[in-house]
Amino acid sequence: GGVVGVHTGLILASNTESELASVLGHEIGHVTQRHLARMLASQKYDTFKNLAGIALALLVARSNPQLASGAMTTASAIGVQNQLDYTRDYEREADRIGLQILDSGGFDVRAMPQFFKTLQRGSRFAEGGAPSFLRTHPLTSERIADVANRVEQMPYRQVADGLEFQYVKAKLRAMLGTTQTAIDLFEQNISEQRYASAAAEHYGLAVALLRKSAWAAVEKELAWLKKNATPHPMIESLAARLEVARNKPAAAAEKYASGLRAFPDNRALIYGYAEHYLATKQATQAIQLVKTKQDLYVDDAYLYDLLAKAYSMQNKVLLSHQAQSEAYYRKYDLVRAIEQMDLAAKANDGDFYQQSIVEARLRQLRQMMGDEKKPKL
Numbered sequence: 001g002g003v004v005g006v007h008t009g010l011i012l013a014s015n016t017e018s019e020l021a022s023v024l025g026h027e028i029g030h031v032t033q034r035h036l037a038r039m040l041a042s043q044k045y046d047t048f049k050n051l052a053g054i055a056l057a058l059l060v061a062r063s064n065p066q067l068a069s070g071a072m073t074t075a076s077a078i079g080v081q082n083q084l085d086y087t088r089d090y091e092r093e094a095d096r097i098g099l100q101i102l103d104s105g106g107f108d109v110r111a112m113p114q115f116f117k118t119l120q121r122g123s124r125f126a127e128g129g130a131p132s133f134l135r136t137h138p139l140t141s142e143r144i145a146d147v148a149n150r151v152e153q154m155p156y157r158q159v160a161d162g163l164e165f166q167y168v169k170a171k172l173r174a175m176l177g178t179t180q181t182a183i184d185l186f187e188q189n190i191s192e193q194r195y196a197s198a199a200a201e202h203y204g205l206a207v208a209l210l211r212k213s214a215w216a217a218v219e220k221e222l223a224w225l226k227k228n229a230t231p232h233p234m235i236e237s238l239a240a241r242l243e244v245a246r247n248k249p250a251a252a253a254e255k256y257a258s259g260l261r262a263f264p265d266n267r268a269l270i271y272g273y274a275e276h277y278l279a280t281k282q283a284t285q286a287i288q289l290v291k292t293k294q295d296l297y298v299d300d301a302y303l304y305d306l307l308a309k310a311y312s313m314q315n316k317v318l319l320s321h322q323a324q325s326e327a328y329y330r331k332y333d334l335v336r337a338i339e340q341m342d343l344a345a346k347a348n349d350g351d352f353y354q355q356s357i358v359e360a361r362l363r364q365l366r367q368m369m370g371d372e373k374k375p376k377l
Helices: 008-013 015-032 036-062 065-102 111-124 133-134 140-153 162-175 179-194 198-211 215-228 233-247 248-263 269-278 283-293 301-312 318-332 334-343 354-371
Strands: none
Touching: 008 015, 008 162, 015 065, 015 111, 065 111, 111 140, 133 334, 140 215, 162 179, 162 198, 162 233, 179 198, 198 215, 198 233, 215 233, 233 248, 233 269, 248 269, 269 283, 269 301, 301 318, 318 334, 318 354, 334 354
């Protein structure tokens, strides 16, 4: 598998959800085609060829220094050119697969070439501050034209943005710059009705007002959302965060509980409620909550992080290190996963059943590490 990271700047640069999905589709294309592994393998092969070229140049240097210099330059240039060829081929392949993913996911395929053009234009005016995506995925007119030609052969589909995308983008805008600037911008947009979603704009204003600790104003925006907007977990989470900020732990707990009754599978609410339990020294309740939700998200590293903190709060050393190990394992960090599981095995504060589970898991993790170190034929 592979990990795809999404920078906030990319979300803010996306005018539509389909534009953001086009970049994610491209990244998924890289992962499914194992481009990183293939590139590393090709680099190893190119390194052998470059070393051979340099060795030849050193032999020639004894009789003709100028010819040797040319041979070394050629060897290096061939390596660079091969790397560029690999990169271009992989980018084009990821574009094609990303387009297929975009189409099968029900998004607007025309968003891909359009967003690529937007990113390309933006990169010309931001040499040092270009988005991370552009620094690792250089866009060329040839690539954009190739995607545009493919899109022309596909049926037209107009797709509305999802409410979650609009809320997330509004939240990020609310966290940018100074608090008052963000508030003024949202208030102006609402006053002039310049928005794609009134609910998202009011939500963003509420987030900005929360930054300012303007509790009454946040309550007013939440009341508007409750009355006019479709129920959404991000609204429930914001209502709970308001009570946390006002130092009303009982009210915050009730908001999280009611939010989870409405949206029992929402991870942001699960995280927030567990964090609230930990902040109020209620480790037992945090453990109960996390354990009831772990079956839904078995690969969620953060749930194990929360569990480790809760067990540590109870001075349960074995269980704390065991949970932390599982968190590292889900973050693809086998070294730290083994370190933590080893500490769990040495804790001596668990029962026979717990000790047996930890020791068996430690052997399994060490076996995985051994398999990783074996040369791939």
